[in-house]
Ligand code: KG4
């Protein structure tokens with residue numbers, strides 16, 4: 001008998017995912033259907049196509065998740081769903097489905113903030129994480145430094161005033177002619193390049209606050225590419241490495257400053273950009289040397305997935321923080337708990 005078994009659903013952007021996870025954050029299945037092929041020719045996510053694709057794939061994905069876990073709907077104790085933030089049409093598909101299922105099975109419904117999901121993805125593989133901790137949340141839409149005192153008490157120290165880190169990677173990826181999203185491709189190109197080839201600006205690094213800005217850096221990258229015309233292979237590697245290095249440097253030094261200022265000993269990396277190899281190795285090296293506890297999810301759990309929604313939902317399940325069938329999706333950016 002699995003305890004506190006949650007069926008979690010994630011449809012906030014362009015991945016349809018369902019997972020089964022118990023109260024110990026053990027994952028029995030985490031099925032993800034990517035829409036990459038659908039959006040490829042448009043160079044970014046087309047919201048209307050994304051919602052239609054979720055409608056088409058969600059039920060088969062839930063069935064696959066149950067089958068993989070060798071469980072049935074009767075085994076589920078609660079249904080969790082990503083309710084905000086994200087693309088409104090995409091969110092609505094997941095929320096409507098979760099509400100319908102919770103109603104028909106007479107099981108509690110749990111609304112999860114997608115950003116919290118990214119943070120709590122860390123608990124899937126590290127069960128012993130202790131509060132308080134600092135989280136660096138870096139995804140396609142968010143860049144935030146947040147102190148978590150508990151699963152529901154947190155303080156946002158800073159966030160991006162314009163583009164998110166992932167957005168900067170993706171926009172430069174597009175200019176380089178890379179498939180969407182560009183982040184992982186720039187990461188791969190960077191591994192063969194010299195990160196010191198070009199010194200790109202390090203936006204807001206010297207500012208006393210913990211806010212970020214990436215739109216100026218993106219413009220600097222764009223102007224560099226415009227000025228150089230076409231790059232040969234070696235120059236492309238160097239450019240990717242230098243551009244990535246500028247993003248990592250800013251994220252790294254601001255995060256270290258926050259750890260020190262607030263005397264925190266544990267750091268969690270969260271969100272798609274936490275899969276970046278330079279970001280991981282830079283933090284790993286520093287945290288090892290200076291005795292900080294560092295956690296980041298394995299790649300499967302870094303980018304959008306339902307298991308992370310289930311992990312965040314488990315905290316709410318324990319405190320019986322359930323949503324009603326009045327629950328509505330919200331596209332508003334940020335960490336508001338519904
Ligand atoms: O968290 P996520 O899957 O979706 C959002 O909630 O936004 O993050 C997607 C972002 C994209 O911008 C993608 O380019 C970036 O994460 N990303 C990476 C890497 N893997 C994914 N960025 C840099 N390096 C990577 N290895």
Ligand code: ZN
Nearest residue numbers: 118139303304
């Ligand atoms: Zn995400």
